Amino acid sequence: MPAKKTKLITLRKPVQIVGRGILFFIQVLTSFRPSLKQLKAILSQVYFIGTRSLVIIMVCGFFVGMVLTLQSYLELSKFGATDSVGTVLALSLFRELGPVLTALLFSGRAGTSIAAEIGLMKATEQLSAMELMAIDPVQRVVVPRFFAGVICVPLLTALFNLTAIAGGVAYAVYIMGVDSGIFWSNMLSSVEFQRDFMMSFWKSLVFGIVATFIAVFSGYFTTPTGDGIGRATTQTVVVTAVLVLIFDFIITALMSWT
């Protein structure tokens, strides 16, 4: 009997958090107002978040493109199929690596700083002060950051894919001497817009929602202390990584079904 009771208690907390998360998600969505003020706030956050993540996305994209090409070149050369190296690169990027890696990098770079920023605002009672001035902190602080993140992640994913392909070209064409015409035409003939390109887009959109929501949620509900803020940032990265990989499987399964 007592054992059962403790089990229920340990289960209560995660259930509470998920419930609170769902309610908060609805609150964030319904707090959006298409007013000039809010659109401006969203744009300025897009600028902040975007510039924060730009360099890291490009550098990582370039190297991921190179290493992917290197690995597949080694393997393909065994079958004399090195011409297809562009195909392998493009398909793995668009379908998987582009959206997933971008979301993880975004969460580590921008997500953590969003969580810490909101957490600190809570700890220093800035959120309280807003409520007292009859300003809704969700509307003023959370909504701009959330929507900015959701806009940024697909854009950053596109940028990641682009630089990764540039990295692949740099390695395959300029270092290994694959014919550039064959490289491009193989890539273009095997990538399908609907199947591969849109998969990249849908995934990045969902991951953007997941990564940014986890960041604002962890920040907004943090324990208002230094320790609590530290935990919120760690939690942002860990929870985002797990959820992104779970959603990755679900979206892939759904899209290959149809």
Add this chain to the structure above:
Amino acid sequence: MKKNLIQLNNLSFNRGDKVILENVSLTVKQGSVVAIMGPSGVGKTTILKLITGQLRPDSGNVEVAGKCVSSMNHKNLYKLRRNIGVLLQNGALFTDLDVFENVAVPVREHSNLPEVLVRRLVLLKLQSVGLRGAVELMPSELSGGMARRVALARAAVLDPALMLYDEPLAGLDPIGASTIIRLIRDTNEAMEMTSVVITHSVEDMMQLADYAYIIANKKIVGHGTPDELRQNTDPQITQFLNGEIDGPVPFHYPADELTQDLLG
């Protein structure tokens, strides 16, 4: 006979199992300056949060301007708060905005004034707390006392009908303190503004307040005008006013015997 602007009726509030306030009743008349005093941790800030509707009482109710705050919905609460200025204990300035923009936040949010008027309003308020020269500084560049004065300007910028101050004078130098005291009194007289001032400084209370409530041990142990309180002989009040260590009001947070704790 002036109306009651704030009324707490038999209010009790708990945090978990711990009773913070028990059966507290107090009234604040329109146009007066009322001080709420008491030792640290007794629940003064809690009372302020109950008045603004950030916390809800476990029993009893809070009325502001004749409306029951304790059962108000979000929308009405926000409407009410537009007429209340609150100075929080730590100032709580927005760290991403400079001094000018901090004070301008309520104006921009709740009015559509043209930029020229916003500027004039903000600069006048900053002038009254002596910080017009600091408009371009960021909150991180201010001292504690300066930050509190900026927060005061921000809370008062829309000339609310009711101002709540949580420790407005703590950490200010004597000149700063008397400026703020004069500011509170002046706005109170000129604008018919009602003020509730939380403080634990007896001297400040005597200078500032028309009426004061003293809280100890979860209850109101005494109230009256500063003169009445001075003449009161209740040991709980005299102990607090004279800062005596021994008396009915404990300095320590409730705990087991020290020797027991130390010996394990």
